[in-house]
Amino acid sequence: xxxxxxxxGSILEVADGATVADLAAQIGPGLARVALAAKLNDKLVDLxxxxxxxxxxxxxxxxxxxxxxxxxxxxxxxxxxxxxSIWPQTQLVYGPTVEGGFYYDIDLDTPIRPEDFEKxxxxxxxxxxxxxxxxxxxxxxxxxxxxxAGDKYKLDNIDNAAGDVLSFYKHGTDGFEDLCxxxxxxxxxxxxxxxxxxMSVAGAYWHGDAxxxxxxRVYGTCWRNKKELADYLFRLEExxxxxxxxxxxxxxxxxxxxxxxxxxxxxxxxxxxxxxIIDFWRDVHQRYEYEEIKTxxxxxxxxxxxxxxxxxxxxxxxxxxxxxxxxxxxxxxCPGGLLVYNSNKHSYRELPMRTAxxxxxxxxxxxxxxxxxxxxxxxxxxxxxxxxxPEQIESEIVGVIDLVQEMYAAFGFEDYHVELSTQPEKHxxxxxxxxxxxxxxxxxxxxxxxxxxxxxxxGAFYGPKIDFHISDCLNRSWQLGTIxxxxxxxxxxxxxxxxxxxxxKTPVMIHRAILGSLERFMGILIExxxxxxxxxxxxEQLRVLPISEKTNDYAAAVLSQxxxxxxxxxxxxxxxxxxxxxxxxxxxxxxxxxVVGPKESEEGVVNVRMRQSKETKTIALSDLISIxxxxxxxxxxxxxx
RNA sequence: GCCAAUGUAGCUCAACGGUAGAGCACCGGUUUUGUAAACCGGCGGUUGAGGGUUCGAUUCCCUCCGUUGGCUCCA
Numbered sequence: 001x002x003x004x005x006x007x008x009g010s011i012l013e014v015a016d017g018a019t020v021a022d023l024a025a026q027i028g029p030g031l032a033r034v035a036l037a038a039k040l041n042d043k044l045v046d047l048x049x050x051x052x053x054x055x056x057x058x059x060x061x062x063x064x065x066x067x068x069x070x071x072x073x074x075x076x077x078x079x080x081x082x083x084x085s086i087w088p089q090t091q092l093v094y095g096p097t098v099e100g101g102f103y104y105d106i107d108l109d110t111p112i113r114p115e116d117f118e119k120x121x122x123x124x125x126x127x128x129x130x131x132x133x134x135x136x137x138x139x140x141x142x143x144x145x146x147x148x149a150g151d152k153y154k155l156d157n158i159d160n161a162a163g164d165v166l167s168f169y170k171h172g173t174d175g176f177e178d179l180c181x182x183x184x185x186x187x188x189x190x191x192x193x194x195x196x197x198x199m200s201v202a203g204a205y206w207h208g209d210a211x212x213x214x215x216x217r218v219y220g221t222c223w224r225n226k227k228e229l230a231d232y233l234f235r236l237e238e239x240x241x242x243x244x245x246x247x248x249x250x251x252x253x254x255x256x257x258x259x260x261x262x263x264x265x266x267x268x269x270x271x272x273x274x275x276x277i278i279d280f281w282r283d284v285h286q287r288y289e290y291e292e293i294k295t296x297x298x299x300x301x302x303x304x305x306x307x308x309x310x311x312x313x314x315x316x317x318x319x320x321x322x323x324x325x326x327x328x329x330x331x332x333x334c335p336g337g338l339l340v341y342n343s344n345k346h347s348y349r350e351l352p353m354r355t356a357x358x359x360x361x362x363x364x365x366x367x368x369x370x371x372x373x374x375x376x377x378x379x380x381x382x383x384x385x386x387x388x389x390p391e392q393i394e395s396e397i398v399g400v401i402d403l404v405q406e407m408y409a410a411f412g413f414e415d416y417h418v419e420l421s422t423q424p425e426k427h428x429x430x431x432x433x434x435x436x437x438x439x440x441x442x443x444x445x446x447x448x449x450x451x452x453x454x455x456x457x458x459g460a461f462y463g464p465k466i467d468f469h470i471s472d473c474l475n476r477s478w479q480l481g482t483i484x485x486x487x488x489x490x491x492x493x494x495x496x497x498x499x500x501x502x503x504x505k506t507p508v509m510i511h512r513a514i515l516g517s518l519e520r521f522m523g524i525l526i527e528x529x530x531x532x533x534x535x536x537x538x539x540e541q542l543r544v545l546p547i548s549e550k551t552n553d554y555a556a557a558v559l560s561q562x563x564x565x566x567x568x569x570x571x572x573x574x575x576x577x578x579x580x581x582x583x584x585x586x587x588x589x590x591x592x593x594x595v596v597g598p599k600e601s602e603e604g605v606v607n608v609r610m611r612q613s614k615e616t617k618t619i620a621l622s623d624l625i626s627i628x629x630x631x632x633x634x635x636x637x638x639x640x641x
Numbered sequence: 642g643c644c645a646a647u648g649u650a651g652c653u654c655a656a657c658g659g660u661a662g663a664g665c666a667c668c669g670g671u672u673u674u675g676u677a678a679a680c681c682g683g684c685g686g687u688u689g690a691g692g693g694u695u696c697g698a699u700u701c702c703c704u705c706c707g708u709u710g711g712c713u714c715c716a
Binding site: 103111112113114199200201202203204205208209210214215216217219245249250256257258261316361363365366367368369370371374375376379381467478479480481482513515516517519520521545547548549550575576577578579580581582583584585586587593595597598599607609614616 | 642643644645646652673676689707708714715716
């Protein structure tokens with residue numbers, strides 16, 4: 001007899017060799033129906049796995065997240081079968097699950113097109129309806145190799161697989177088989193035929209290596225049922241409405257033009273947001289004891305040889321030659337900052353010295369990677385360089401993290417994550433220096449008790465870094481802030497300070513950006529607020545809406561009082577009914593709409609309607625002004641008055 | 642840069658081998674309006690650029706440019 005210990009602590013006895021499915025049936029017919037897989041002693045297995053001896057058993061159903069993940073993986077296999085049956089020359093490569101679904105990389109010379117998706121889905125539905133079992137076939141690595149002889153992709157997968165026993169899964173009526181660790185759902189019919197959808201197809205390099213063949217990656221989504229799928233698709237559509245490129249157009253914040261791909265044009269309203277961010281930035285930086293500098297955007301090429309950028313970064317740089325002298329447009333601000341440092345002699349008493357620069361940099365990004373404001377070729381970094389003695393490193397980094405936390409909190413950002421990137425292959429500086437620098441960064445993170453993820457080999461060529469990432473409306477992650485330690489650049493540029501013992505020493509340099517790129521930050525901010533900027537950042541804070549021409553004069557008087565106190569307000573004197581004016585103000589995402597008609601005019605008040613609320617409130621203008629001014633001062637995210 | 646899709650009026654979209662059309666925006670007029678869009682009229686396009694096929698191309702083919710989705714790379 002085998003003994004199965006269930007999660008509630010109870011122990012069930014089953015015949016030796018009985019399967020998990022048998023156990024599920026013994027527990028109850030309901031469970032047997034919905035069971036998809038199981039965990040035996042914490043190891044994921046199929047329902048067909050037999051039980052021996054004493055084991056902890058957790059039966060997984062579609063209700064569990066793991067059950068859904070297994071279903072998605074099985075769905076990937078079903079899609080693979082469908083594709084292979086439509087295009088028999090298809091070679092399968094690799095088909096994992098991803099958030100919300102799965103993909104399968106295939107090698108097929110015929111491009112799969114969006115109009116083919118329905119055909120694939122149809123075939124998948126047939127496979128599901130045929131309700132054939134997923135069968136696990138185990139064999140030795142050697143047998144697996146000879147079985148897959150000639151298939152370079154599967155052989156590669158076999159070579160990369162762990163363990164001595166490999167498994168294949170077979171399902172369908174045509175004997176479709178694929179190398180896979182499993183587990184899988186018991187039958188193809190365990191998936192709801194209306195719960196999946198092919199989403200897109202894109203190119204993807206084999207092994208993610210640009211020198212390798214480009215495969216086709218077919219993305220699909222899969223859920224528990226039709227409703228969950230519909231909900232997911234709806235959420236996706238809703239998320240797309242937050243896209244900063246769309247809102248930027250709707251609110252007339254910025255534009256892009258063929259004449260300057262990757263170069264953003266900020267319109268007046270976009271510029272107000274930009275300036276609002278910068279005003280706040282300057283305010284905070286002054287409090288954190290930074291000095292602001294400005295360095296040229298073009299500098300002699302020789303400087304970039306000295307800094308190491310020419311060797312490590314030239315394919316991303318713009319150059320221009322005037323009078324036979326080649327200038328490089330700066331891709332980073334540090335060399336300029338170093339020249340500023342070196343303009344004077346420095347004492348240890350001056351350190352730490354924090355110099356900030358809103359630096360306009362240009363980086364030649366390959367055409368396929370530009371993306372709205374978040375990936376451009378020209379951008380403004382809220383850069384700063386901190387020069388300090390080694391003993392100050394950790395406290396300085398802690399100070400930068402404090403600054404990051406304070407600034408992100410002001411914008412209402414909470415869901416950012418932190419990554420520590422270590423020494424890349426292409427780098428300058430000795431291994432010992434890298435070791436010390438990386439250790440210092442870890443120390444600061446641990447001091448701040450921050451959760452972080454380590455990206456091995458992902459550092460900048462001059463030092464390791466801590467990055468702050470945030471996701472956009474479609475869950476794509478973007479780097480904002482960064483803290484980079486640099487023991488190399490100060491030596492290259494011969495930076496020095498006079499220590500207390502009157503010897504000359506080399507300072508440590510910390511590069512850091514809080515917002516990262518102002519363009520990117522603004523893009524993320526637009527999506528974060530869905531264009532509904534808090535009052536302190538709103539490009540138009542109030543709009544006065546007269547009921548008719550008869551109250552235009554009063555409305556104009558209200559407007560001038562608002563402008564008088566420095567609020568950004570406009571007046572809608574168009575010949576429309578007030579409903580139309582409200583609709584338009586709403587589309588423009590104006591926080592406060594001030595409706596004025598004869599009633600308001602007589603009493604000298606305004607009728608306020610807030611963005612995203614149907615309620616209105618009549619209030620004296622002076623009272624409204626002081627409430628709004630307070631909200632601006634507090635950087636309040638709430639509009640309620 | 643690579644794979645694929647795509648580019649029509651300021652914006653959102655239609656027409657898909659036979660002289661390019663709508664809504665919104667804009668301009669003019671009527672209306673004088675009370676909380677998410679009053680009415681009438683008008684202006685507006687060498688259909689991204691350049692080649693080719695054809696009697697005829699927005700439509701089919703090629704090249705380039707931009708954009709979109711991924712991959713790679715990165716703030």
